Amino acid sequence: MSLSHEREDALVQKLKDNFPADIKETNIIRRARLEVTVAPEKIKDVAVFLRDKLGFDHPNGVSAVDYNRESRFEVVYHISSISIKEMRDLVLDLKESVPRNAPRVGSLVSVWSGVENYERESFEMFGIIFEGHPRLEKLFLTDNWDGPPPLRKDIRFPTD
Amino acid sequence: MSAPPKPVPLTTVESTETSESGAQTLTLSVGPQHSGSGHMRLIVEVDGDIIVNVAPDPGYVHRGIEKIIELRNIIKSIPVIERPSIIDASNLNHAWVRSIEEIQGVEVPRRGQYLRTLLNEMNRIMSHLYWLSIYGVFLGHTTMFMWPLGDRELFIDLAEKLTGARITYSYLVPGGVRRDLPPGFAEEAVKRTEYFEKRLKEYDRIFFNNPLFTSRAKGIGVLPKQKAIELGCTGPTLRGSGVDADLRKDEPYAAYPELDFEVSTRPDGDSFSRAMVHMDEMRESCKIIRQIVKKIPSGPIRRKAPIVLPRGVAYGRVESARGECSFYLIGEGGDKPYRARYITGSYRNMAAIPAVLLGNRLADMPTAWWSIDYWPVEADR
Amino acid sequence: MSAQRSAQDQDPVATLAEGLSIWVGKLSDLVKKVVDTGPIRNVINWARMYSLWPVNITTACCSAEFGAASGARHDLERFGVLPIGSLRQSDLIVIEGTITKKMAKRLRMIYDQMALPRYVIAMGDCAMSGGLFHDSYSIVNGAHEFVPVDVYVPGCPPRPEALEQAIIMLQEKIRRSKVYEQG
Numbered sequence: 001m002s003l004s005h006e007r008e009d010a011l012v013q014k015l016k017d018n019f020p021a022d023i024k025e026t027n028i029i030r031r032a033r034l035e036v037t038v039a040p041e042k043i044k045d046v047a048v049f050l051r052d053k054l055g056f057d058h059p060n061g062v063s064a065v066d067y068n069r070e071s072r073f074e075v076v077y078h079i080s081s082i083s084i085k086e087m088r089d090l091v092l093d094l095k096e097s098v099p100r101n102a103p104r105v106g107s108l109v110s111v112w113s114g115v116e117n118y119e120r121e122s123f124e125m126f127g128i129i130f131e132g133h134p135r136l137e138k139l140f141l142t143d144n145w146d147g148p149p150p151l152r153k154d155i156r157f158p159t160d
Numbered sequence: 161m162s163a164p165p166k167p168v169p170l171t172t173v174e175s176t177e178t179s180e181s182g183a184q185t186l187t188l189s190v191g192p193q194h195s196g197s198g199h200m201r202l203i204v205e206v207d208g209d210i211i212v213n214v215a216p217d218p219g220y221v222h223r224g225i226e227k228i229i230e231l232r233n234i235i236k237s238i239p240v241i242e243r244p245s246i247i248d249a250s251n252l253n254h255a256w257v258r259s260i261e262e263i264q265g266v267e268v269p270r271r272g273q274y275l276r277t278l279l280n281e282m283n284r285i286m287s288h289l290y291w292l293s294i295y296g297v298f299l300g301h302t303t304m305f306m307w308p309l310g311d312r313e314l315f316i317d318l319a320e321k322l323t324g325a326r327i328t329y330s331y332l333v334p335g336g337v338r339r340d341l342p343p344g345f346a347e348e349a350v351k352r353t354e355y356f357e358k359r360l361k362e363y364d365r366i367f368f369n370n371p372l373f374t375s376r377a378k379g380i381g382v383l384p385k386q387k388a389i390e391l392g393c394t395g396p397t398l399r400g401s402g403v404d405a406d407l408r409k410d411e412p413y414a415a416y417p418e419l420d421f422e423v424s425t426r427p428d429g430d431s432f433s434r435a436m437v438h439m440d441e442m443r444e445s446c447k448i449i450r451q452i453v454k455k456i457p458s459g460p461i462r463r464k465a466p467i468v469l470p471r472g473v474a475y476g477r478v479e480s481a482r483g484e485c486s487f488y489l490i491g492e493g494g495d496k497p498y499r500a501r502y503i504t505g506s507y508r509n510m511a512a513i514p515a516v517l518l519g520n521r522l523a524d525m526p527t528a529w530w531s532i533d534y535w536p537v538e539a540d541r
Numbered sequence: 542m543s544a545q546r547s548a549q550d551q552d553p554v555a556t557l558a559e560g561l562s563i564w565v566g567k568l569s570d571l572v573k574k575v576v577d578t579g580p581i582r583n584v585i586n587w588a589r590m591y592s593l594w595p596v597n598i599t600t601a602c603c604s605a606e607f608g609a610a611s612g613a614r615h616d617l618e619r620f621g622v623l624p625i626g627s628l629r630q631s632d633l634i635v636i637e638g639t640i641t642k643k644m645a646k647r648l649r650m651i652y653d654q655m656a657l658p659r660y661v662i663a664m665g666d667c668a669m670s671g672g673l674f675h676d677s678y679s680i681v682n683g684a685h686e687f688v689p690v691d692v693y694v695p696g697c698p699p700r701p702e703a704l705e706q707a708i709i710m711l712q713e714k715i716r717r718s719k720v721y722e723q724g
Contacts, residue, residue, distance in 0.1 A: 057389050076488065082389045116511065140218060157677075
């Protein structure tokens, strides 16, 4: 198995050609692992481009990370391609940063319907609001949970 | 499609809006106590007998594992990470150590990779057998409940010989595995897998080539191919809809590049197809186990890795019994991860529950729902 | 005037009813005392302990070992344990595994719906004290926080043989107990 980055470099080039001003940062972690950071206003256009033109049709999940020392949340969409067999091992992390004190982003449910549950979980665990999400309410926590979003870094729970 | 039904309070039945046919629909609360699988509630809106709307209500077994992982060092998290799908513990364990090794840059010796694959495949068989036995509970088929659990004990004994525990092994650690093969293991494994393959033929004859089963499962719970891909489904749920995606072939890891097996798919996307995919996978796993005990190279089983997670990012994933189990791991130095995002196969297949149940009769709900092998404990983590 | 007369009319009936209920109460006390001594108590306890029907509930990961215990090799049915669908017909609840706050409310409801006498087995470290997940934000540290527990089974998860031992211990406890202990 070749360890070169040609495929990943070609993808990055196509993205930069089509969105010259909006791709903030790219990083090839290793072969088949690629990170692309986009401005939150443009992430939906980039997502539609990835789905329709580059064949990324399969959401693997959505993570939210709390970088509290930098006062921001990062929402990461992990996407793959299933229909293009040679690209099945590639996972592209589509990232966007949101300020920690006003976390609002647009939801990508209209692009990949499978991200609905992950965005809902990021809402309840971190407090990030996804505008346009069909059902933004608690998923896993107790129905009468009145505490803070539990996965934030500054929240600690007392142990017995 | 109308908006999802409002969650009902703890009373079970509440009649609600009018459907298109003019009659009133009824909102039922199925669960969290029901015979069979773990705790999960489905809020089901029925128009007569047909399901028109479904909203899953998970979280009854949510234990906050992602938060717990941030508080413990990477080795002490291993038992916690295995617990979501305790019958498939080795595969979840593998995803965790794979992500850690990617950040640490540690390479596992060949013999260790083979031993990991061995336990993974045994776990796949055990998990599918447990799935089959609970399918028997859902269908009201007592023999389908008893026989798979009895045959599962064959492999639990093997795992106990190898690791010392029945189901929670904590066998894989960053750098390798903890124990080597005991003497006499290879002959035992070959004997048991050959016996089990004969039993699988009996299962086919009695359980599946059976008009009682086919009338309840064929054509029920159809998940079209494009929808399965777009929802992010994985594992047998995806392969039962005609997509031959399997991480063991698409992104080979451990000893899989050197082993000979096939990925089974079925084109129809109904409950019967998914059940057949499960059966095929068990057969393939038997073949893989025999190849491993024959071809396993000699050498060390473990390379010492420090209990430190350096700065870095990794997305490590494996093909567990229910689908792709993945970790998005961020390290910042020290022995605890900065962030460990844990996504399991059942969590990904939860998105398929409405698609699989809509349009079917309420009585067909158990067959359809359990065929996607949704394990509530694994989805809630 | 009419009110006074209806009050006077009710009086003898009311006193008669009151007297009857006291007499029936004394009779039922006598019946309980007779039942609780000797052979009748042994027969009733024998019937109860050899047909403990648990609620069909699988809380968390310990359910894998409960399932294995009900399966072919460790067959719990030879002890009389048969998971049945209806709550009103169950007399045992095996709380297997971690109890989240969301589930604890429902477990209490299920426990309340069971008919008397009812017994509780707390299976696994998590049901005893929180176990492996004791520092989680969403769980209850032990089943005894909301239901009275009869037998605790340690282990993570306990082997099916440990669960069988727990059933035998519960049967011994029932053999020694009074018939009307729970009301």
